[in-house]
Amino acid sequence: MSDNKEYITSLDGSGSINISEDVIAIIALESMSGVQGIGGISSAHGKDISELLSRKNATKGVKVKIEDSSITIDTHVMVKYGNAVNEVAKRIQKEVADAVESMTGLSVSAVNIHVTGVSFDKEK
Template sequence: MTVSEEYIPTELGNIKIADDVVAIIAGLAATEVEGVVGMSGGIAGGIADILGKRNLSKGVKVEVGDQQASIDLYIIVKFGARIPDVAWSIQEKVKQAIESMTGLEAVSVNVHVQGVNFEVARDEVEEEDSRVR
């Protein structure tokens, strides 16, 4: 676990927030946005690995300072979702979550769309086909 070198001084002592804590908060907030299928661990051999909720800090890179944080999220979107709307929603939700939970200012929330998941679209089509008989 990486711990920020910076401390937040208080009357009773110092508070330090690990980078992984910020990454988990950001990952959870991002996966709650409609249109996000999952986080991407990166492109390996041209195939994006979709990571489940067990790996919320995967697909998230953070830089945490003493009062600010910069977040990069690597996501997979649902087929048919409007990508700019999904990205804006992620930025707003992640910024709000980071700032309310940690007290850090989220100076940047960068969203990197790594792929589109077509499986959801196929499942919906198959479900509709099975109903119309």
Template sequence: MERQIHKIHQNGDVGTVHIADEVIAIIAGLAATEVDGVVGMVGNLAGDLVELLGKKNLAKGINVEVMEDTVALDLAIIVAFGCSIVQVTKNVQEKVKSAVETMTGLVVSEVNIKVAGVDVEKK
């Protein structure tokens, strides 16, 4: 897979800043997993294989599409049983949008979430 890198800032004589899609995905993944009710991220959005990802693999479960100065994100999560899916996904969208915008300076146009499962294990 070819690594996508985008220019996000050019400041005259100081230089240019480039950011990789993988970096944006990691920021989004970490933000999503900090939300109460999110058990984890899922590794394969398109396929039937559902792989719960640890912190080291968060970027693999997120699709990043950068257009000029905006970014759209698709991610899949596992929600804890008993949590409101509507509230958890809303919180994930807000947290991911805020984290990506704050850290990259890009405008997040959309955060699309697929709830890939519910964790029913008693802890």
């Protein structure tokens, strides 16, 4: 991981634990993959990046902001046609917050969902 990434640090009797914002973003992405109604992860510009996912650009659709041990996550998604946008967004918020908190032990103050488009089944 690059050195210009922000880390959240916690101290205990054994030393420090540093968690990169990229790690938090990857946890968020993985937790979203199973949410019913999600049509894909997109960039901030609305372009579907799910086909471009690789180690280098795996976190393009997720932005993590760390301030004073508080985490805010912004994610850009597309919703599958026929699903209630608000319900899908609420499920994403819950899944992301639960996953990040359980895997890192850190508190998530907000998960902001930006719905950038609607996806359609390609089999029609």
